[in-house]
Amino acid sequence: MNLFDEIKAERKEPVNIIHGTDWWTDCDDIAALRLLLRAHKAGLIRLLGIGINSVMEYSAPSVSAFCEYDGLRIPIGVDKSALRDGGNCRYQKLLAEYPHTIRSNEDCPDAWRLYRKLLAELDGKADITDVGFPQIIMQLLQSGPDELSPLSGTELVKEKVNRVWLMAGRWDMPNGKEYNLSAYPVCSEAGDYLCRNCPVPITFVGFEVGLDVITGGNAAEDDPLRRAFIAHGSADGRCSWDPLTVLTAILQDEAKAGYGVVRGYARVDPVTGENNFTADESGPHRFVTQQHSGQWYADRINALLS
Numbered sequence: 001m002n003l004f005d006e007i008k009a010e011r012k013e014p015v016n017i018i019h020g021t022d023w024w025t026d027c028d029d030i031a032a033l034r035l036l037l038r039a040h041k042a043g044l045i046r047l048l049g050i051g052i053n054s055v056m057e058y059s060a061p062s063v064s065a066f067c068e069y070d071g072l073r074i075p076i077g078v079d080k081s082a083l084r085d086g087g088n089c090r091y092q093k094l095l096a097e098y099p100h101t102i103r104s105n106e107d108c109p110d111a112w113r114l115y116r117k118l119l120a121e122l123d124g125k126a127d128i129t130d131v132g133f134p135q136i137i138m139q140l141l142q143s144g145p146d147e148l149s150p151l152s153g154t155e156l157v158k159e160k161v162n163r164v165w166l167m168a169g170r171w172d173m174p175n176g177k178e179y180n181l182s183a184y185p186v187c188s189e190a191g192d193y194l195c196r197n198c199p200v201p202i203t204f205v206g207f208e209v210g211l212d213v214i215t216g217g218n219a220a221e222d223d224p225l226r227r228a229f230i231a232h233g234s235a236d237g238r239c240s241w242d243p244l245t246v247l248t249a250i251l252q253d254e255a256k257a258g259y260g261v262v263r264g265y266a267r268v269d270p271v272t273g274e275n276n277f278t279a280d281e282s283g284p285h286r287f288v289t290q291q292h293s294g295q296w297y298a299d300r301i302n303a304l305l306s
């Protein structure tokens, strides 16, 4: 019995999740999406949609193909303002060689519009996970009433979102600096905006808790995940920032994910992206702290990936 089987026994209803990913230069985004797809198939979650917050030629086709490898067609949105013309994306074209329905980024709606649509149509609530750059959630919060919903984005999130789970920040030191909050000016701006304006709780999974958790090296040779990891140069596995974040959201509980939490108020410098935290038991933000060895977390994830 794996971890998903254990959780399934106690979960009455699948948890709705909308997932953001940069799906760009690093490959741990792939492991994270695999966990979500497998959790969806296991009936633990409903993966309502995926927002891609970095855009390369094969972004949407490769996400589409990776989902369809698992037999799932998930709506995909793209932040079309987030064109990255640099970086070495070594796996998208490879993944896009698998069968897929969504042929190009242009076939996708703007991600923040997809999020509005999914939330407006939802009977109940959803969680939002993001393991890339957080600007889609900022764009959603800043959106106004439209034909999709009479509510503003902030009102919609307040009404329809339970929690936000972010792979973002470095929390084990003052003025921590991490890629998802500092790679581009919009990342720092969005991090600051979310800390100040998101109307629902945010859990941060930081750089420091993913670094010594190496996963993804045990998949079968013909698995596209395995092929993508090899293309990335991570045949023996990769740091697990993104899969740890989505697993915590799938489990709906930091403690069940093996973490301690510090509650309080997170801050992100809107220019530098440096993050800081003021502990306060009544605060809306949490960051997680490791309670086990890196291998303990890695073994749990690897058992779910293959």
Ligand SMILES: [Ca+2]
Pocket (backbone or CB within 6 Å): 021, 022, 023, 026, 028, 029, 131, 132, 242
């Ligand atoms: Ca990522």
